[in-house]
Amino acid sequence: MRRTARLVTGTALAVAAAGLAAAPAYGGAAGSLEVYPSTVVPGGDVTVNTSACGADGTAAGDASAVGAGSFTLAPSAHEEDLIGQFRVPPSAQPGTYEIVAKCAGGRQVTGDLMVTLTSTREQIHPRGHVKTGVGGTLGPDPVQTAAGVAALAVAAAGGTWLLHRRARGDGI
Known part of the structure; x- marks a missing residue:
């Protein structure tokens, strides 16, 4: 039993050491290009x-896949980060594009x-009431409602009398 445990432990350590030797020297997200926002309109x-x-370091960026051409990445305020910007042309077609930095x-x-073609930002919905003179979504004005009803009653009575x-x- 003891010999089997040593064999398993030794094998596990060898596999772990091989994995560490093959792992890159930088962190997980350090090998990628972060794009913000990741979804954009033309x-x-x-x-x-x-x-x-x-x-x-510095880097040369290439956004020609989306039609924006090249741009430069320069050191930023954050330690070891390079940052760059470009503008997506108004003529860009919808789709997913690869942005490259060398x-x-x-x-x-x-x-x-x-x-x-549509923004991912939250849409703004209208608030409040519409000023129609008869009332609104926040509650009718009793004076304006009474005046409107009286005007309709006078018009109906006058029309009936003329007919x-x-x-x-x-x-007439």
């Missing part, structure tokens, strides 16, 4: 950043940008 501004190039050391990182005179032949 004509919108996009910011990209990465920490894959190191603290004192570090000065030759390393290349990519990120995806989705172009849509009655005409039917009798009295004329």
